[in-house]
Amino acid sequence: MIYTCTLNPSIDYVMELDEVKLGQLNRSEKVAFYPGGKGINVSRVLKRLGSESVALGYLGGFTGEYIRQFLDQEGIMNRCIELEGTTRINIKLKANQETEMNGTGPQIPESEQFKLLSQVGELTEKDILVLAGSLPTSVPKDFYSKLAEHCLKHNIPFVLDTSGIALADTLRYRPFLIKPNQHELGELVGVPIKTLEDAAKYGKEVLQRGPEYVLVSIGGLGAVLVGKEITAFASVPQGEVINSVGAGDSMVAGFLSVFAKDGNILEAFRQGVAAGSATAFSQDLCTVEKVQELLPYVEVQVKE
Numbered sequence: 001m002i003y004t005c006t007l008n009p010s011i012d013y014v015m016e017l018d019e020v021k022l023g024q025l026n027r028s029e030k031v032a033f034y035p036g037g038k039g040i041n042v043s044r045v046l047k048r049l050g051s052e053s054v055a056l057g058y059l060g061g062f063t064g065e066y067i068r069q070f071l072d073q074e075g076i077m078n079r080c081i082e083l084e085g086t087t088r089i090n091i092k093l094k095a096n097q098e099t100e101m102n103g104t105g106p107q108i109p110e111s112e113q114f115k116l117l118s119q120v121g122e123l124t125e126k127d128i129l130v131l132a133g134s135l136p137t138s139v140p141k142d143f144y145s146k147l148a149e150h151c152l153k154h155n156i157p158f159v160l161d162t163s164g165i166a167l168a169d170t171l172r173y174r175p176f177l178i179k180p181n182q183h184e185l186g187e188l189v190g191v192p193i194k195t196l197e198d199a200a201k202y203g204k205e206v207l208q209r210g211p212e213y214v215l216v217s218i219g220g221l222g223a224v225l226v227g228k229e230i231t232a233f234a235s236v237p238q239g240e241v242i243n244s245v246g247a248g249d250s251m252v253a254g255f256l257s258v259f260a261k262d263g264n265i266l267e268a269f270r271q272g273v274a275a276g277s278a279t280a281f282s283q284d285l286c287t288v289e290k291v292q293e294l295l296p297y298v299e300v301q302v303k304e
């Protein structure tokens with residue numbers, strides 16, 4: 001079974017405006033809200049692509065209840081732990097460019113941290129764990145490392161999709177896959193990543209720090225997958241970007257849904273890119289139809 005873990009889920013409140021004027025009243029005539037948070041998005045896209053998963057993490061308050069109901073409606077298994085605090089609402093402003101404002105999230109008491117550690121303690125090597133998103137400020141900085149250490153000890157493959165110190169410090173527990181975007185990879189290696197070639201070069205460097213595969217996305221420029229014995233480049237389909245929030249998460253889900261079925265890394269890469277673009281070209285997350293429509297437009301080239 002695939003387990004996704006979102007320590008800090010959100011409701012994503014998307015507002016469209018012609019222009020954002022700071023310090024003034026702005027009115028939007030087009031708003032929408034969706035459940036969000038990286039692991040939650042991965043679970044939602046997996047379901048759409050025909051793969052089951054269990055959502056782990058924390059939910060609380062009226063926003064948490066909304067996400068619970070949404071997951072139930074979509075038939076996604078949910079073992080998220082109930083918190084007293086209120087799950088955050090992240091603001092996504094869509095004007096001439098996309099601006100995101102992500103909140104810090106509710107307090108997670110130590111007792112609830114232990115509960116999650118014990119849930120992960122039940123996983124076996126037949127499972128896959130996806131650790132995705134930022135660490136809430138109330139959990140120790142090595143929280144992902146603790147979960148990852150358990151995975152390494154028990155041969156549980158895990159995917160890590162986070163940034164900053166949480167990413168850098170957890171690499172040594174050998175995640176099966178990490179999916180930095182160009183900025184996250186740049187921060188990790190201390191060099192700005194501008195091209196696919198940069199991504200391949202520095203992605204290879206990061207392999208020395210522990211992960212088995214590094215999947216780097218560079219928005220509309222393309223994506224790169226590197227492993228010990230593979231370097232592959234993918235083109236992305238052309239289209240109108242409607243809402244790129246969740247594109248990276250959809251990429252992880254697209255990748256995993258193929259990999260978990262037959263272990264084909266290159267096909268997983270191709271579907272990951274198609275799913276990312278399908279979400280970027282949609283209002284909410286991608287549908288399976290949209291992913292299938294885009295698959296033929298993703299060209300994967302393996303570099304010897």
Ligand SMILES: Nc1ncnc2c1ncn2[C@@H]1O[C@H](COP(=O)(O)OP(=O)(O)O)[C@@H](O)[C@H]1O
Pocket residue numbers: 180181182217218219220221222223236237238239241244245246247248249251272273274275276277278280
């Ligand atoms: N402008 C775009 N055109 C086509 N596909 C895109 C575009 N922006 C994002 N995507 C798709 O979404 C994936 C992830 O996007 P990216 O913005 O790099 O990641 P993140 O959402 O993690 O920041 C890309 O690899 C691509 O498949």
Ligand SMILES: O=P(O)(O)OC[C@H]1O[C@](O)(COP(=O)(O)O)[C@@H](O)[C@@H]1O
Pocket residue numbers: 008010011012035036037038039041090102132133134135244245246247248249250
């Ligand atoms: O945990 P973080 O880093 O604050 O990110 C949470 C945000 O990222 C998202 O999961 C989207 O992530 P991507 O655009 O990278 O796929 C949103 O749903 C959510 O608001």
